[in-house]
Each structure stands twice: as structure tokens, then as C-alpha cells.
Amino acid sequence: MLSVENLSVTFRTDEGIVTPVADVSFALAEGRTLGLVGESGSGKSVTAKALMRLLPGTATLGAHSRMRYVDKAGQAIGIERLSPRARALRRLRGGEIGMIFQEPMASFSPVYTIGNQITEAIALHRGLKGRAARALAIEMLAKVGIASPERRIDQYPHTLSGGMRQRAMIALALSAGPRLLIADEPTTALDVTIQAQVLDLMRGLQCDLGMAMIFISHDLGVIAQVAQEVAVMYLGTIVERGPVRALLQAPAHPYTRGLIAAIPRLDRLEGRLHPVPGEIPSPSARPAGCPFHPRCAEALAGICATRVPEPVDLGGGRVVRCHLHTGERSVA
Amino acid sequence: MLRFLAGRAVGMAVTLVLVSVMVFAIMELPPGDYADRYAFRKYSGTGVTITEADVAAIRHTLGLDRPAPLRYLDWVGGIVLHGDFGKAYAFETSVNAIIGQKVWLTLGLLFVTLVLTYAVSIPIGIYAAVRRGTATDYGLTVLSYLGLALPNFLLALVLLYFANRWFGASVGGLFGQAYEKAPWSAAKLWDLVKHLWLPALVLAWSAMAYQIQTVRATMSDELGKLSVIAARARGLPEMRLLLKYPARLALNPVVSTIGFDVNRIFSELPIVAAVLGLTELGDLLLKSFLDLDMNVAGAILLLLTVVIVGMNFVSDLLLAWLDPRIRLGG
Numbered sequence: 001m002l003s004v005e006n007l008s009v010t011f012r013t014d015e016g017i018v019t020p021v022a023d024v025s026f027a028l029a030e031g032r033t034l035g036l037v038g039e040s041g042s043g044k045s046v047t048a049k050a051l052m053r054l055l056p057g058t059a060t061l062g063a064h065s066r067m068r069y070v071d072k073a074g075q076a077i078g079i080e081r082l083s084p085r086a087r088a089l090r091r092l093r094g095g096e097i098g099m100i101f102q103e104p105m106a107s108f109s110p111v112y113t114i115g116n117q118i119t120e121a122i123a124l125h126r127g128l129k130g131r132a133a134r135a136l137a138i139e140m141l142a143k144v145g146i147a148s149p150e151r152r153i154d155q156y157p158h159t160l161s162g163g164m165r166q167r168a169m170i171a172l173a174l175s176a177g178p179r180l181l182i183a184d185e186p187t188t189a190l191d192v193t194i195q196a197q198v199l200d201l202m203r204g205l206q207c208d209l210g211m212a213m214i215f216i217s218h219d220l221g222v223i224a225q226v227a228q229e230v231a232v233m234y235l236g237t238i239v240e241r242g243p244v245r246a247l248l249q250a251p252a253h254p255y256t257r258g259l260i261a262a263i264p265r266l267d268r269l270e271g272r273l274h275p276v277p278g279e280i281p282s283p284s285a286r287p288a289g290c291p292f293h294p295r296c297a298e299a300l301a302g303i304c305a306t307r308v309p310e311p312v313d314l315g316g317g318r319v320v321r322c323h324l325h326t327g328e329r330s331v332a
Numbered sequence: 333m334l335r336f337l338a339g340r341a342v343g344m345a346v347t348l349v350l351v352s353v354m355v356f357a358i359m360e361l362p363p364g365d366y367a368d369r370y371a372f373r374k375y376s377g378t379g380v381t382i383t384e385a386d387v388a389a390i391r392h393t394l395g396l397d398r399p400a401p402l403r404y405l406d407w408v409g410g411i412v413l414h415g416d417f418g419k420a421y422a423f424e425t426s427v428n429a430i431i432g433q434k435v436w437l438t439l440g441l442l443f444v445t446l447v448l449t450y451a452v453s454i455p456i457g458i459y460a461a462v463r464r465g466t467a468t469d470y471g472l473t474v475l476s477y478l479g480l481a482l483p484n485f486l487l488a489l490v491l492l493y494f495a496n497r498w499f500g501a502s503v504g505g506l507f508g509q510a511y512e513k514a515p516w517s518a519a520k521l522w523d524l525v526k527h528l529w530l531p532a533l534v535l536a537w538s539a540m541a542y543q544i545q546t547v548r549a550t551m552s553d554e555l556g557k558l559s560v561i562a563a564r565a566r567g568l569p570e571m572r573l574l575l576k577y578p579a580r581l582a583l584n585p586v587v588s589t590i591g592f593d594v595n596r597i598f599s600e601l602p603i604v605a606a607v608l609g610l611t612e613l614g615d616l617l618l619k620s621f622l623d624l625d626m627n628v629a630g631a632i633l634l635l636l637t638v639v640i641v642g643m644n645f646v647s648d649l650l651l652a653w654l655d656p657r658i659r660l661g662g
Contacts, residue, residue, distance in 0.1 A: 052565055094566035106558035109577050121566045156656045
């Protein structure tokens with residue numbers, strides 16, 4: 001349904017050209033969920049925005065970037081080739097691919113009611129207006145678990161609680177009837193209990209509607225609950241991807257191992273936390289070779305710092321980009 | 333909403349009372365009063381010698397020897413109850429007769445100026461923000477800085493010169509000679525419109541430049557907001573998106589500074605009036621100060637401040653209408 005190949009994004013900035021996404025490839029089948037995980041600045045959100053062509057004018061896609069999407073009618077669309085003003089792009093946004101964001105407060109405009117913004121999406125993608133659109137909006141609000149939706153629909157975003165707003169945002173995205181939902185850290189800004197409710201809701205809705213989902217989070221624990229497959233990003237590259245269980249049980253990349261070790265565990269309170277050593281380099285100072293090598297305890301001298309590791313297929317749908325798996329030996 | 337309005341209305345009333353006290357104090361400031369003037373007017377050139385006692389007698393018959401607070405109440409009472417602004421010194425007539433239709437001309441000029449300001453600055457500000465960083469944007473920015481830097485009276489002179497060269501006819505004043513004293517008619521109104529654009533343009537100039545900058549800055553902020561990206565992500569056509577989401581919020585700072593713009597326009601009115609030969613309140617205010625005709629000056633000052641305070645109230649109302657967070661007290 002969606003396949004991304006060699007996606008690269010560069011930004012022109014005052015400090016020169018930065019590359020927040022470099023050579024990213026993944027595929028997503030209908031009804032499946034892909035988790036994109038990584039620290040802040042790893043290029044997760046930029047990847048998501050590139051899929052919707054929402055990047056600012058200072059961004060350019062790499063020449064070999066391909067984003068192929070098969071729409072409801074079975075038509076294949078090259079997202080990277082759509083013109084910014086094309087009708088096809090506007091149909092894609094919302095109607096084919098819905099998106100929800102980290103900040104539920106900021107994703108709604110404060111000066112229009114929730115209902116106004118939901119019925120707008122319904123009018124654009126379902127061709128319903130007036131009462132029919134309103135009825136559908138109320139139905140969607142009820143579906144995401146908002147109590148007395150016929151009253152909430154006329155309220156302004158600032159009168160709703162954070163969890164309620166994120167539910168409303170999900171209702172908005174789903175009311176346009178997308179086949180793929182991109183959720184960019186949808187639960188990060190919420191309390192833990194609300195977070196669990198919203199995750200539960202999203203999983204349920206996804207089952208009901210048969211949607212595919214790209215779930216972005218920095219939290220491997222959250223990803224493990226919602227996704228079947230996971231891609232671990234570091235400095236704009238997918239360093240490892242595969243089925244979620246296999247990847248968590250036997251991480252192949254040192255960075256993935258570090259991420260898993262860094263998760264605080266309630267059953268081991270005596271031990272110290274194990275953060276991944278070092279810091280993410282600034283995007284304008286991307287290390288040569290494997291981007292992770294300055295922080296990697298297992299880096300191979302003479303190799304990791306000079307050569308970019310190619311993807312290695314480990315079988316079972318697992319792919320890793322690491323010289324430890326390419327059969328390279330340290331050059332002393 | 334009602335609480336908000338009530339609060340603003342009370343604030344407005346208090347402001348008006350304070351303003352009237354201040355204006356009255358200003359009227360009291362210059363030495364000499366109506367009794368001095370009256371005596372001077374009546375007896376100068378007649379050879380009659382006037383003593384302090386004569387003036388005091390006049391003062392007493394006119395009630396001007398009463399304490400200031402009483403006279404203030406008289407003055408305010410006359411205005412509020414009868415719309416009577418008292419007597420004009422220099423003209424031996426009432427202030428109302430002098431101000432008369434000039435009030436409406438001034439309000440008309442103010443209205444046209446405001447409409448012109450916003451009709452020009454809002455679209456240009458939005459356009460510059462959307463085209464941010466392009467040559468068009470820089471061009472517009474430079475022009476608007478020029479607008480801020482150029483003194484109004486200079487602009488008035490320059491425009492006067494060119495208008496005179498290109499349109500030939502006299503462009504000063506608010507009416508052509510044929511219509512100056514004529515009764516109101518469609519032709520006179522058209523004549524007014526033909527004359528009004530120039531002073532309106534001069535008065536709008538700096539407000540326009542300022543508001544272009546404001547709109548551009550807020551619009552640029554709004555364009556980067558997540559709610560705008562979210563609206564784009566649901567497939568809204570770009571033009572509708574711009575107008576519905578960021579442009580709507582970019583209006584807020586403009587609407588909330590309407591009162592300041594009115595203030596700015598009034599401050600510039602006397603000088604622009606002098607240069608362009610306008611015969612409305614600005615010109616009269618200048619003259620009445622020169623003549624120390626404090627009743628006229630006071631009446632004009634009071635009227636102008638009432639308009640400013642009133643427009644501030646209007647801007648509050650508009651803001652509450654535009655932004656539900658204010659309306660609903662969020």
C-alpha cells in the first residue's frame with residue numbers, strides 16, 4: 001500500500017545544508033502498523049511530513065526519493081511527484097492519509113469550534129454538508145469516546161481537556177475516512193493514564209476501520225503495544241527494522257540495544273539507569289561513516305568511521321544497517 | 333460575554349469622566365477668562381475705561397466667579413443634558429454653531445482614513461507574510477519603512493504638488509470653491525469624495541505602514557502554527573486555508589489597535605489640516621489654541637477623546653467577536 005524508497009530530505013538553513021532524513025526505505029501493508037522510533041532529531045517527524053508533502057519551502061527531496069502509495073481506487077501515486085497545488089495531493093491529504101500531531105491543543109485552531117473543523121474535513125473528503133456532515137461529526141466524536149458529543153461539537157478547543165482534545169483530533173482525522181493514519185507522537189503530551197486510554201482507543205479504531213498506521217514515538221514501550229513492525233531511526237537513517245517482537249527480543253543494532261537498556265524498569269529499582277552514552281550530534285555535523293559510530297561501544301576501528309553500512313537482510317523481515325553484521329573485521 | 337462587555341463599558345465611563353476633568357483643567361490653564369475677553373471686545377476702541385470692578389461684575393453676571401468644581405459640573409451638565417458646549421470667546425457665538433457640521437466632516441474623514449488604512453495594510457501584510465523572504469516581500473517592507481520614516485506634512489506637500497500638476501484643479505481643502513457654502517446635495521457629496529482621498533491618504537500613510545508590519549509579523553507567526561499545518565494535512569485548498577486560519581488571527585492585533593490608530597490620526601490632524609487647508613476640526617483646534625479660545629478647544633478635545641475612547645470600545649467588541657477565547661473568558 002505504501003512503499004518508501006531512498007527517501008532523503010535536505011534543508012537549507014543559515015548554518016548550511018542539513019540532512020534530517022537520509023536514505024530511508026520501508027514498506028507498509030494494508031491494515032498494518034509500523035512504529036517509527038528514535039530520539040528527538042532522528043528524522044521521524046520529517047519523514048512523516050515528507051509523506052504528506054508538508055515540509056516547508058526550504059526543504060528538498062533527494063533525487064532518488066520514491067514514495068509510492070496505492071489509493072482507494074487502486075491507483076498508484078508517486079507522492080514525490082505531485083505538484084504542491086495538485087488536486088490529487090489535496091485528496092491524498094486527509095482523504096487517503098490522515099495525520100494527528102503531538103500537541104492536541106495546537107493542532108486545532110482556537111477560533112473555530114471543534115465541529116467547524118471536523119465538518120470542514122468531512123465536506124472536503126466525503127462531500128457531505130450541513131446536517132449530514134454534522135451528524136457524521138457527532139458520530140465520530142462518539143466513536144472516539146467523547147461523552148455528550150452533540151454538546152461538545154459546538155465547543156471551542158480551549159474548553160476541552162488535553163485527552164479530550166486528542167480524541168477530538170483523532171475523530172477529525174478519521175472523519176475524512178483515511179486508509180492510512182500517521183500519528184506523530186500522539187500520546188507524548190498526555191498523562192500516563194490518558195495515554196493508555198488513547199492508545200487503546202487507537203488500536204480499537206484501527207481494527208474496526210481496517211486502517212494502516214504509522215505510529216511515531218520515542219517510546220519503545222508504546223510502540224511495542226501498538227505496532228506489528230518497528231523501524232528504529234537514528235540521525236535520519238533507519239538503523240534497524242523488523243517485526244516488533246523479534247526486534248525487541250534480539251536487537252541487532254547496538255543503538256537498538258542501547259534504547260532498550262535505557263527504558264526505566266519498575267522491577268529493577270536498585271540498578272542505575274542506562275542511558276545511551278553521548279549526545280545526538282547536531283544535524284549540521286553529521287558524522288561520516290555510520291552515523292552512530294561516535295556513540296557506539298562496539299564500533300570497529302577503521303571501518304565504522306569511514307564507510308556507511310549497507311542494509312543487511314537478517315531474514316524474517318529484519319534488516320539492519322551495521323558493520324557488525326556485514327562480516328567486516330576491524331582494520332587495525 | 334456580558335461580564336466582559338459590562339467591564340469594558342464601566343472602564344469606558346470612568347475614562348470619559350477623567351478625560352472631561354483633564355480637558356476642563358486644560359481649559360482653565362491660560363490666563364484670562366471669558367469676562368476679560370468680553371469686556372475687551374465690548375469696550376475696546378470706545379474710549380471707555382474699564383476697571384477691575386467692571387470685569388468682576390461681568391464675571392459675576394456670567395457666573396464665572398463661582399468655584400471651579402461648580403463650573404465644571406455646569407459645563408459637563410450642559411454637554412451631557414443639552415449637547416451644549418458653551419460660548420465661544422473669539423466668535424461671540426456658541427461653540428456648537430462653530431463646530432457644527434465640522435464634527436461630521438471630521439468623523440467622515442476619520443472613517444475614510446481608517447477604511448483606507450485597513451483596506452491597504454491587511455491584504456499587503458498577508459501577502460508579504462505568505463511571500464516571506466522573496467523580492468516582493470523585501471520591496472514591500474522597504475516601502476513600509478519609508479512610510480514610517482516620512483513625516484506626514486512632507487508627504488502632504490509632495491502629494492499636493494503632484495495632485496495639482498496631474499489633476500490641475502485645486503486639491504486643497506475638502507470642497508471645491510463652488511460647493512464650499514452650498515447646501516448638501518449629491519454633487520456636493522461627490523465633490524467631497526474627490527477632495528477627501530488626498531487628506532485620507534496622507535493621514536492613513538503612517539498607520540498603513542505600521543499595520544503592514546504588524547499584519548506581516550503576526551501572519552508569519554501564524555503561518556508556522558501547528559493548527560495551520562494540521563489544516564493543510566486535512567487537504568484544505570491553500571487560499572481557503574490562508575484566509576480561514578492564519579489571516580483570521582492576524583487580524584487580532586490590528587483590531588485591538590484601532591484606538592491607537594484613531595489617536596495617531598487625530599494627533600496628525602492639525603498639522604495635516606494646516607498644510608492641506610482643510611476646514612474641519614483639526615484646523616479649528618489649532619486656531620482656537622492660538623486664540624486661547626478655550627471653550628472651543630475644550631469642546632474639540634473632548635469630542636476627539638470621546639471618539640478615541642468610543643473606538644477603543646468598538647475595537648474591544650470586534651476582538652471579542654473575532655476571538656472566542658476572549659468572548660468566553662478562557
